[in-house]
Amino acid sequence: MTNDAYQARHGQGRGCVIRRKACFSASHLYHLPELSSEENASIFGSCSIAPGHGHNYELIVSMGGELDSDGMVLNLSDVKHAISSEVTDQLNFRFLNEIWPEFDLSKPNGCLPTTEALVKTIWERLILHLPLVSLRLYESPGLWADYLGNSMEAYLTIRTHFAAAHRLARPELTQEENEKIYGKCARPHGHGHNYFVDITIRGSIDPRTGMICDLSALNRVVNEIIVEKFDHSFLNKDIHYFKECVPTAENIALYISDQLSRPIQHIGAYLHKIRLQESPNNSAEVYAEVPKLEIAPNSINALATK
């Protein structure tokens, strides 16, 4: 076998994205020295209570490149070493406000160590060592940030949930016709799900607060417009829109997206994506900024999954 053929057998030169997960625990405090205690409390809520609070962070590192002659994008021991020496060994069991100069709030360019500011700072440090495609940082199972190396732009996702009943049936069809299309989901008295909704916003990280938008305002908007109305409801009867429109997971995700787009713009961000999980086995995703998926942005593929 020639040398070229031998190398091709191991995939040399072909492209691939690889992911590596790393964890660390750290504390932080949201308190800007130029603001009074009252102002800090009103903007940052309980996150401003001294001396701070902590999270078990989970970092997902996505890297891309061509396979080498050993059939790897990168040697995993090099990846592990770069992540631990540049990130986790430095941050684990530390107070984030004091560990890196980027978060030194006594300096005018210091920034609060929010999830989105932290994932951007980790990128700036890791990109010197690894061919990053995207980074995702989970602060908790209900809040995470994605960064794709695009200046101050980041993505923040919050997860919420509601329990609701629905029935899948088109009013203009007979019961028999509906059961042919929707199966058991067309039974006349409906059935229910514990829905999870992931709301992903896109925007520019504020260089001082480290935030894309006011997180409590985002939570308020989502609770008022979606959770309060949907939770413990029969969607077909209680939500006017679903009297006419079949409340499939796809349609619920689209409706949530339509309802949230404008209010999220009012708080200074863009709704990027809604993911509705109906059961452990099925979910629907709507990209609010791309009505037709043939013009998908890079972020659709680059955003890491767990």
Ligand SMILES: [Zn+2]
């Ligand atoms: Zn926190």
Ligand SMILES: [Zn+2]
């Ligand atoms: Zn169902």
